Amino acid sequence: MSTTSLSRDPARYSYYVDDAAYRELIADFHRIRTEEPTVEDPAERDFFRRLVEREARLLDRLDFTGWMASYADECFYWVPSTPNGGDPRSEIAVMFDDRRRLGDRVYRLSTGFAWSQAPSSRTVRVVSNVEVFDCLNADQKLVRSNFMINEFWDDETRVLAGWAGHRFRRYDGKWKISAKQVNLLQCDQCIRNPSIIL
Amino acid sequence: MTHIERRTQAYDWDDLVQEDRVHESLYTDPAIFEAEMRSVFGGTWVYLAHESQIPERNDYITARLGLRPLIVTRDNEGVIRALFNRCTHRGTTLCRFEKGNKRAFQCPYHGWNFQNDGKLRGVPWPDGYAENPAHDAKFNLAQVPRVESYRGFIFATLNEAMPSLSDHLGPIKRPLDEWIDRNPGGKIIVCEANRIKYKGNWKLAYDNSGDGYHVLYSHRSLLETENRFQDEATEKGMSYYKNSPDEQPMYIQYMGNGHHFKDKRPNLQPRTGGLWAIESLHPGMEHVAEKLRSRFGAKAESFLDLAGSEPVNINIFPNLSLLGNHIQVFQPISYDETDTIWYGTKIEDVDGTMGPDVLNDINTLRMRTQEGFPNFGEVDDVTNFEQIQRGLRCREDEWIYMNRGLDIPGRIKTLEDGTLKGPATDEVFMREYIKEWKRLMKTQPKLTIRREP
Numbered sequence: 142m143s144t145t146s147l148s149r150d151p152a153r154y155s156y157y158v159d160d161a162a163y164r165e166l167i168a169d170f171h172r173i174r175t176e177e178p179t180v181e182d183p184a185e186r187d188f189f190r191r192l193v194e195r196e197a198r199l200l201d202r203l204d205f206t207g208w209m210a211s212y213a214d215e216c217f218y219w220v221p222s223t224p225n226g227g228d229p230r231s232e233i234a235v236m237f238d239d240r241r242r243l244g245d246r247v248y249r250l251s252t253g254f255a256w257s258q259a260p261s262s263r264t265v266r267v268v269s270n271v272e273v274f275d276c277l278n279a280d281q282k283l284v285r286s287n288f289m290i291n292e293f294w295d296d297e298t299r300v301l302a303g304w305a306g307h308r309f310r311r312y313d314g315k316w317k318i319s320a321k322q323v324n325l326l327q328c329d330q331c332i333r334n335p336s337i338i339l
Numbered sequence: 340m341t342h343i344e345r346r347t348q349a350y351d352w353d354d355l356v357q358e359d360r361v362h363e364s365l366y367t368d369p370a371i372f373e374a375e376m377r378s379v380f381g382g383t384w385v386y387l388a389h390e391s392q393i394p395e396r397n398d399y400i401t402a403r404l405g406l407r408p409l410i411v412t413r414d415n416e417g418v419i420r421a422l423f424n425r426c427t428h429r430g431t432t433l434c435r436f437e438k439g440n441k442r443a444f445q446c447p448y449h450g451w452n453f454q455n456d457g458k459l460r461g462v463p464w465p466d467g468y469a470e471n472p473a474h475d476a477k478f479n480l481a482q483v484p485r486v487e488s489y490r491g492f493i494f495a496t497l498n499e500a501m502p503s504l505s506d507h508l509g510p511i512k513r514p515l516d517e518w519i520d521r522n523p524g525g526k527i528i529v530c531e532a533n534r535i536k537y538k539g540n541w542k543l544a545y546d547n548s549g550d551g552y553h554v555l556y557s558h559r560s561l562l563e564t565e566n567r568f569q570d571e572a573t574e575k576g577m578s579y580y581k582n583s584p585d586e587q588p589m590y591i592q593y594m595g596n597g598h599h600f601k602d603k604r605p606n607l608q609p610r611t612g613g614l615w616a617i618e619s620l621h622p623g624m625e626h627v628a629e630k631l632r633s634r635f636g637a638k639a640e641s642f643l644d645l646a647g648s649e650p651v652n653i654n655i656f657p658n659l660s661l662l663g664n665h666i667q668v669f670q671p672i673s674y675d676e677t678d679t680i681w682y683g684t685k686i687e688d689v690d691g692t693m694g695p696d697v698l699n700d701i702n703t704l705r706m707r708t709q710e711g712f713p714n715f716g717e718v719d720d721v722t723n724f725e726q727i728q729r730g731l732r733c734r735e736d737e738w739i740y741m742n743r744g745l746d747i748p749g750r751i752k753t754l755e756d757g758t759l760k761g762p763a764t765d766e767v768f769m770r771e772y773i774k775e776w777k778r779l780m781k782t783q784p785k786l787t788i789r790r791e792p
């Protein structure tokens with residue numbers, strides 16, 4: 142799908158974040174939020190459960206290169222600031238990243254001067270309740286899962302809990318994360334040091 | 340006199356707050372914090388909310404005045420009131436939701452019912468009272484006696500002796516007006532927030548609000564990230580701090596009554612699009628810029644500037660800070676815990692010159708530019724605030740210095756309006772605002788509440 146010319150490389154330039162992309166995001170995650178999952182085949186559910194678990198493992202290991210590679214070139218990472226997800230076109234989100242901004246996030250952590258992550262948090266993530274939705278396009282699946290991120294930082298272990306929506310898309314036979322929405326339970330509250338990748 | 344007032348009356352404020360330094364107890368003493376919640380967050384004008392958060396009659400939003408829970412409401416007559424969120428029967432909070440639209444609040448505990456002007460409308464089984472509480476004004480909700488707005492910004496004080504809000508703001512109104520008027524029709528709408536808590540005293544955030552000395556160090560990860568692409572023509576973000584910031588045209592200005600202003604606009608090229616040119620990289624920016632430029636030509640730059648972060652810090656003592664397009668509010672929780680809420684703002688197409696399409700594009704982009712700093716900048720600052728709070732546990736090392744720029748002849752200029760102007764990294768604003776803090780702590784302003792008759 143992605144044969145972007147160099148001058149439009151989404152890791153460098155942000156051309157794909159347009160109104161149509163926003164509308165599609167809102168609609169897809171609205172579906173995950175409100176509808177019944179459709180995939181019953183245990184093997185298929187297991188396949189996507191393992192992809193979600195793999196993402197959690199990469200983040201726990203701070204393997205950001207592997208993590209970035211598990212996302213599509215034109216991807217979204219979205220942490221809404223309201224429990225209903227809201228509309229990121231007219232509301233501030235806790236985080237709303239495109240490919241380049243994800244690159245910024247990872248780059249910042251690598252500078253050695255990101256004081257909020259010096260030393261880094263240690264995390265173990267638990268993901269569960271994985272449910273899969275079919276889409277009209279056979280190369281797309283939506284996945285809903287619950288998560289608990291146990292985070293140790295600065296003498297304290299806390300739990301960040303919530304549910305995540307993943308939009309997976311298949312590119313040349315390979316499933317990648319095309320968009321992720323992280324719904325924190327405390328998304329509309331003040332959060333201490335919100336600087337890890339969720 | 341309250342217990343805390345008696346206790347803190349014995350404090351020698353002139354010893355704790357000196358010309359060049361303050362004592363660590365300003366940040367670590369719970370009794371000083373309690374006194375601040377009266378004399379500062381009560382004794383002077385404190386920011387509560389923005390009118391765009393309660394646009395319709397009977398809209399309300401819960402807020403705090405210091406630690407006091409409030410319901411800020413536009414009542415049925417359109418009057419903005421700050422009601423104590425405290426039932427007059429036995430004291431429970433009446434409203435536990437963040438916002439909504441309600442003409443009356445019924446107490447969840449025994450069912451007393453209050454109108455949103457504070458009047459008690461009725462109580463269950465009134466015959467159980469010798470006199471119906473609904474006929475006795477002492478049971479009407481307490482409310483903050485003075486609530487005033489300046490161009491949409493709602494402030495309140497329990498100190499009836501305060502001058503008008505407009506007089507109290509004084510010279511800071513000029514940059515505030517400019518900040519508001521840069522948006523079409525001088526109109527902004529608050530739209531959700533980035534919310535960050537830190538375990539440290541609230542003054543650590545206010546000390547930081549005009550601090551040009553920390554930028555290159557505390558925000559080094561941000562500055563490096565913003566400029567990670569070598570092929571970018573323009574240095575992004577706050578890069579102008581890199582080379583002798585005190586020699587740059589930007590400046591810090593102390594505006595009186597604890598307010599101060601950091602103006603970085605003079606560093607920019609004074610042209611349309613000058614702000615957009617230094618905006619760091621955000622989701623969707625190339626798409627929107629390309630679209631608008633092909634449609635509007637040179638005029639596109641003035642639209643794009645509206646999505647750019649205005650390079651000012653307008654700090655209104657004790658709890659409001661306008662920076663970029665944010666309305667940041669400092670909310671003290673305890674002597675060592677503070678919430679900082681970065682409300683986003685969007686614009687309206689007041690005269691129809693933009694059209695819905697452009698408005699949507701600009702506001703969307705404006706959301707993304709606003710998310711940048713809290714995510715990549717503020718987290719490092721609040722970590723440093725928390726580590727100050729920890730460092731101050733070394734009690735024997737008692738002083739915190741704010742003497743940068745002090746006693747250097749000619750460095751700080753007193754302007755005609757009495758404001759003080761100095762180079763960007765100067766700590767003059769800290770030395771001055773803390774004098775206002777000391778004045779309030781010494782005088783212990785008389786606080787009153789009001790009820791509907």
Ligand code: FES
Pocket residue numbers: 426427428429430431446447448449450451
């Ligand atoms: S506490 Fe409110 S009615 Fe009793």
Ligand SMILES: [Fe+2]
Pocket residue numbers: 547553554557558716720
């Ligand atoms: Fe800062």
